[in-house]
Amino acid sequence: MNINEQIIKELQRIEQQEQVRILYACESGSRAWGFPSQDSDYDVRFIYVRPVDWYLSIFDKRDVIERPISDMLDINGWDLRKALNLFRRSNPPLLEWLSSPIVYLEKYSVAERIRAISPFTFSPKSCMFHYLNMAKGNYREYLQGEQVKIKKYFYVLRPILACAWIEQKGTMPPMEFDELVAQLIPEGSSLKSSIRRLLERKKAGEELDYEPRIEPINQFLEQQIAHFEKTAVQLAANGGGLDKQLDELFREALAEVFNSE
Incomplete structure (x- = not known):
């Protein structure tokens, strides 16, 4: 079966x-x-x-x-x-x-x-707050310090990209992480390369445990969390x-x- x-x-x-x-x-x-x-x-x-x-x-x-x-x-x-x-x-x-x-x-x-x-x-405001709180909680718990649990990057990246989708498109974000990355992260950027390498490793079945933090991703996440903390309160509560x-x-x-x- x-x-x-x-x-x-x-x-x-x-x-x-x-x-x-x-x-x-x-x-x-x-x-x-x-x-x-x-x-x-x-x-x-x-x-x-x-x-x-x-x-x-x-x-x-x-x-x-x-x-x-x-x-x-x-x-x-x-x-x-x-x-x-x-x-x-x-x-x-x-x-x-x-x-x-x-x-x-x-x-x-x-x-x-x-x-x-x-x-x-659909309420852009309530949905963005949902994803923002998820991203902040996971970032705070797993991605601070020199050594981080790198598989948890996905559990911060996905909700942050969901926030970006809501801001840019005003609709419910798709579930698929690949689609969020493809549409929202600039091609050729060090950020996109870092995300793709990490995703390839995870899909290949590697055990992603504690490793040195990935600076391009951490910088992006910190900037985006700060941005959406300001943005979410201004959205329409439809x-x-x-x-x-x-x-x-x-x-x-x-x-x-x-x-x-």
């Missing part, structure tokens, strides 16, 4: 155990970003619905499904109602799921309908709205799933 078959089988098991219907499942981690290690987990994320009666309750209920990591599978999912509430606030992880280049399962029309209206809920449409989408998704069975 290959890994895709194993993932589908596990998703089917979750449907049976939890009495849910999975609408969409994708890869969300380093494999989707384009820089997995040989021992990287498969970070599977999914959106699901329960039967209508489950929602007709005066009680708050758990709206996530999580499974312990096993056999390199890290599988978690969100109830559709939770996902739509986060979507209306321009939640970057959810928007990434919906644009993942690795889709394991997509049933029914709901994922495509959410994608179609995502430009209307997003939100569409409450009626999202209510309708939720009801119609339930009808589509359970009326088709």
Whole structure:
């Protein structure tokens, strides 16, 4: 059994155990970003619905499904109602799921309908702050000092380039690291050469542990973090709205799933 078959089988098991219907499942981690290690987990994320009666309750209920990591599978999912509430606030992880280049399962029309209206809920400000905080946290923890954990460069570069994409294009950045580098880093620069060498080493399966810091990348990251700290506060806080449409989408998704069975 290959890994895709194993993932589908596990998703089917979750449907049976939890009495849910999975609408969409994708890869969300380093494999989707384009820089997995040989021992990287498969970070599977999914959106699901329960039967209508489950929602007709005066009680708050758990709206996530999580499974312990096993056999390199890290599988978690969100109830559709939770996902739509986060979507209306321009939640970057959810928007990434919906644009993942690795889709394991997509049933029914709901994922495509959410994608179609995502430009209307996209908030440049909240998304840039999300990526900026991620970059700052990883930079502070892993990339200070003379010796740094160099594989962590990717976990600062990617969110910083996502900030640059939002600033320049005003849209949700793509998940793929290669595309961000290709479009945002000048060709022929020492920075691009340093990033490409590092990426080649990681894709070749080298164990990237502590090594001397890479000065062109550190200088770039420090400059960009300082720049986006000033830029993020000035961005438009768009997003939100569409409450009626999202209510309708939720009801119609339930009808589509359970009326088709």
